[in-house]
Amino acid sequence: MPSSSPSLVFDRVRHVWPDGTVALDGISGALGPGRIGLVGRNGAGKSTLLRVAAGLLAPTSGHVAASGPVAYLPQRLTADPRLPVAALLGVQAALTGIRAIEAGDVDPRHFDAVGDDWDVEARAQALLADAGLPPSALERTVGQLSGGQTVLVALAGLRARAAEIALLDEPTNDLDREARARVSDLVRDWPGALVVVSHDVGLLEQMDATAELFESTLSVVGGPYSAWREHRDAEQDSALRAERDAARTLRRERRERIEAHDKLAARARTARRAQAEKRVPGIVAGLRASAAEVSAGRLRSESRGKEDAARAALAEAAARVRDDDTVRIDLPDPHNAAGRRILAIADAEREWIVTGRERVALLGPNGAGKTTVLRHLVQGTDGAASVRARASVDRIGYLPQRLDVLDDAASVIENVRAGAPTVPVAELRDRLARFLLRGDAVSRPASTLSGGERFRVALARVLLTDPPPQLLVLDEPTNNLDLDTVDRLVAALRAYRGAVLVVSHDEAFVDRLDLDLRLELVDDALRELP
Incomplete structure (x- = not known):
């Protein structure tokens, strides 16, 4: 039975680039076992968070705890066209050792490189088949592969290494329909924990849970992307209703305060006229004025308290409403004639x-x-x-x-x-x-x-x-x-x-x-x- 313990725990992780730009600002949270899709707006820090989790970036402060070894597939793979495909698969050392031994070189280093992995060539060819490539591709270099083939080979090699935790950053970028289907097949029964940063809805729908990085908060919802979207929309509907209700309450309290102020002002004018016209004895008018001032003070205090409470409730409700800052793309008119x-x-x-x-x-x-x-x-x-x-x-x-x-x-x-x-x-x-x-x-x-x-x-x-x-x-x-x-x-x-x-x-x-x-x-x- 798989463990329910978190695979990755982030404790107040902060990362600041050398120019002072804050990439991660105190991220805390946990990602459990299974397959997790990590979503968020561009610039939210998803790729940076993966690199910190993989140990490629040291956080400026805070720390990350992993339940086991972490493997990482970056968004931008190697641009070195001379890199052997065997190296991309992660089998080059063992393969080189076997071939050297077969050629008669009995240097102990070759046996150390092979270990127990004597069937490495057959396994490598099987991995290439998973990537849609023939066995002969093992002799190629990265420069002889397309961008999509490079991603698939790297992904197949990563899966074969079976690290306890694997991190994939946009693995379906540049891939056609067939290649995306191969990625889905590789991900479907992935061994160990898997965290995938992606904007590919089809891939995100295969996840067991969905995490979002939003405004330095890491939150997790059980289920695929559609479940997360439904949860987020429901939360927003609730938050917007609460904000509207709080705004109505504030308007009512403000209106009642103004009405109360007008009533007190009217009473004060009536009392001043009565005193001026000597309709009541002076001592009685004084006592009434003193009592009115106490009553007015109490009413003003109560009105202010209610209005302040309503204002605080509105602020709290508004804070729950997401302010999703989005790109605004307004394309200029190049004035192309319709038939040109x-x-x-x-x-x-x-x-x-x-x-x-x-x-x-x-x-x-x-x-x-x-x-x-x-x-x-x-x-x-x-x-x-x-x-x-x-x-x-x-x-x-x-x-x-x-x-x-x-x-x-x-x-x-x-x-x-x-x-x-x-x-x-x-x-x-x-x-x-x-x-x-x-x-x-x-x-x-x-x-x-x-x-x-x-x-x-x-x-x-x-x-x-x-x-x-x-x-x-x-x-x-x-x-x-x-x-x-x-x-x-x-x-x-x-x-x-x-x-x-x-x-x-x-x-x-x-x-x-x-x-x-x-x-x-x-x-x-x-x-x-x-």
Whole structure:
């Protein structure tokens, strides 16, 4: 029977980057055994929390307790194309030892490297099969794999090592439908505790529990993402009702205080007139005035107390209402004429023309060449492939999948200003605030940003270009985005008055774009999808 003890316990964990930016501010909480999805807004600190839990970052203060060894799959895997696939699987040392022994080298170090793992090659080939690769892939390097294949191989190797706790950061980014299905298969019966940071709703629906990192608070709800969403919405409905009730109570207490004050003022005027007109003896009028002052003081005190209590209740109720700060994406109008030719996409058999404000998706499996088509489009070249795209406009806004358009040494505002050199800095700051990039955050080097923050900066760099792009070219734009920001991006693209070409494996996102054209790229040929 599996243990019910927590796998990870966070005790007032705080992490501050060297530039003074607070990434984690006193996080406390526990993550239990089983499969847990970790959700939260971009910039909430999810990736940082995983890196601290994995021991890759030392917290500035506080500490993390783990129930056993921790394995970690980062959001951005190795970029070294020379790394052997065997190393990515975690079997290179044992495999090298076996091959050296088979070649006649009896150095004890080789036997130490192998240990009891004499069937390592067969196991490695089985792991490659789990990743959808042939046995011969064991002789390849990372540079010979697609991005999706790299993730699957690393994930299969991590699962085989069977660490007590595994941490996965956005494992389905860049993966097509088939690869995402393989990730789901690997996760379904994962050995040990598993914590997954993801914005992939399908993957999150496989979790046993869902944790949220929100405003430095770590909370856990039993069940998959849909159960957490239902719980959060119910909490918000209750909090909003309590806030409305408290506001009504405060208005009533304020109104009653004003009415009481008016009554006391009327009595005082009546008493002064009676005394002036000598309708009652002076000593009686004095006693009445003294009693009225005592009564008025008591009434004022009671009214103030009730109003203060109502105000405190409103503040307490308002504090329970989430102030979800969301990205506001307002795309400028590039003034594309409805019938103007913007783009041509063709293969050896047919050509498709995109005009004015049309939205197009280029779909297909990993490795089909979609990103290559986009790159040649932006560069104005055809390349050697039979599928090509050529623009008829000069102003193209390009958001690459790897977000490598950013200068890591430059600040956020310097990166954005590169595309809008004539826009005053103060105005750029105002525009960046809509992307939740405010204050000192715009002065941070791009190298210190989280995946979601990098995306927002890269997106701002594209969308704040002056003059605005006539064609937006977006390669996997929902990678690293929280689900609410995806909603804002969908709304902005649907309202955009320029042309859009998007590559994405996020089927839910593509389905919501109200596309004019869907093209699938398979085996160097295009076909139009319904």
